[in-house]
Amino acid sequence: MTSRRLIRIAAAGTVAVAAMCSLAAFSAPTALDTAQAAAPTKIDRASTADKAGQKPKGKTVTIYLTRHGETMLNALDRVQGWSDSPLTDEGRAVAEHLGAGLAEAGVDFEAAYSADMVRHFETASIALGELAYSGDIVRDERLREIAFGKYEGGDGLEMWNDIAVELGYADVGEMFSDEAFDMNAALEAMARLNEGSGLKAETPGEVADRALAALDDIAAKQSKKGGDVLVVSSGITIIAALDALGADLSEVVEGIENGAVSELQYRGGEWKVLTVNDLGYVEAGAN
Template sequence: MNEGCTFYFVRHGETYFNHYRRIQGWSNTPLRSEGAEDVRRSGRGLADVKFDAVYTSDLSRTVQTANIILEENKHAEDLTIKMMPEFREVFFGSFEGADVDDAWQTIIKEMDYPSIPEMFALSSIPERMNATKKADPFNDAEDFMTFWSRVEQGMIKLIDKHRDTGHKVLVVAHGNTIRYLLNNLVADLVDPEPLLNASVSVANYHDGAYHLERYNEVRHFKDIEKID
């Protein structure tokens, strides 16, 4: 077996739109102080990991998150963040900034489900994304193939650069981006749960396949050690 490479996917910290339960795709709000502290705790738990490269989306909440993680890392002196628009969150079109529950109420009408829980239980991720585009009065929301095409291109770039190097690669992105990406790349990961803010998911790529090591992990969070 070759050396492969390992990807550490970290979701950004909690933002104001997350806190207010507003749809946040390409729209941008900064991390709350509580969100930044969770990222710092996550970074402390990853402090001993020697990353060889760091990538983020081009939205500021992921860049802010990556900078905090690197501040806590013991081996980050020579690392430079590379922003990649391929790793943006799903674009929700005219639903951007809307109340989460209000937006889903509109979308379930398009999908002809009686309730939001039933929609999530009985429909697939691509079906929900395609219905979101149809429910958007401006038709600007991304359907699944539009989203997948750009994110897949981002991963192809990373694989082309890091395959068979043994590198550990930090990718700070978004909840849906990471979740949908791993759902499609990891064969035995089916309908994964939504990701927590500042969580880490680890996947190793070798011999042409992705192998999940951790998903939605927050047990590594580490508080500052108190000195008596």
Template sequence: MAKTRLYIARHGKTMFNTIGRAQGWSDTPLTDEGERGIRQLGLGLKDAGTTFKAAFSSDSGRTIQTMGIILKECGQESIPYQRDKRIREWCFGSLDGGYDGELFFGVLPRTKAFEGGKSINEVTYPELAESIVEVDTAGWAEPWEVLSQRIWDGFTAIAKKIDAEGGGNVIIVSHGMTINTFLWLIDNNREKISLDNGSVSVVDFADGKFTIEKIGDMSYRHRGQEILENEKA
């Protein structure tokens, strides 16, 4: 049986990413720069000879748009593609669409999890989730137990499906905090890092267990950028 390997990409840069707004369950399309970055990713994956058995994304417009570009540039538009709402971004509730600075450096630092002057990087994902629930006046934000379970279930279902079909590579497009949460659930001793748009994290699945191989790899995008620049020359 072939190895089951998940190539998990963060979607391309969007309008809200560009102007520093918390996107969450709200949605904006990729900018021209964002589309170009994902073209680079697709070309880099193709140049590396990476082929996929299937494709999965969240049901958000920005991940669907990203996947379309990747598969086109890879020349793999005919592979099975499914959307799964379980791998959506975190929901910021009533603060969805607000400015990042206001949310992460204004409102949330006044919650219990930040007592004692903790910084955003010192707060754990479970604490951060509960902080968002604490300040969400709409009641839409998910408690950590619900949030973490849906993310874990989403990625696990994909891995098990591919594994049951004999293994292989799968391309997944999801969101920065969702990907980071999944990686943290696999290994909660690792440091939090910011994942760039179009970065790829690679996770293997075998004997019911996940193993992290790469986090936030930008080499495919860099190779794709070289290819595009050579085409112009």
């Protein structure tokens, strides 16, 4: 079931302002029941030992999964997936506030990871500069945003209009006004529109698979000693991963916010989503 909402759909630096539209596939779990078959499949992450009633092995790891700060391409409403640009002044301020809020909360990171692009590494570096963290920041390309292919760096509105026509709408306004609008279907259409371009474009399922593989590897490695880990990624990638883990995304009506944290707990191969799209650390750090 979906509801009509006023939402701002942020797609990796592409911002489309839509009045009274619905967030279907990347929304509440109930919406996923009616999503198209192309939507990412929820994954049962429970370990074999846990399913058998045995105590999970390894220590508890808490992942602070965070979206990067605002970038120049974000501010210009350009498509930003595998394209990259540095943080704006506002983006750097958000990263600083994030770090200050985490420090105030007493978070002590044992490890840190980011996607391999400037905006992710810059966000992690600035945030960690506010904490007593002296380790490395490991870059992992699997944490990147979805690839938009031929639309990379282009005007966001043009891309969404192309997607609308591909899905049978007259234009982007009609698409976003449709109660049955499905973000997964839209991103699948974007991938189809890239066929023959020779450029990499991804589906939500592909993004979820690589992001979860990265998170599994990070958590399994850290489980030998446990502790908190910072992971900086991008909006659609974070939503795809959370959705596959069964998170309730019903309140994520404007996409993942810059600097927002989603806390994930891992032990013995089992994931639990503790918080989603939390700006509390940024807000605390700004005060």
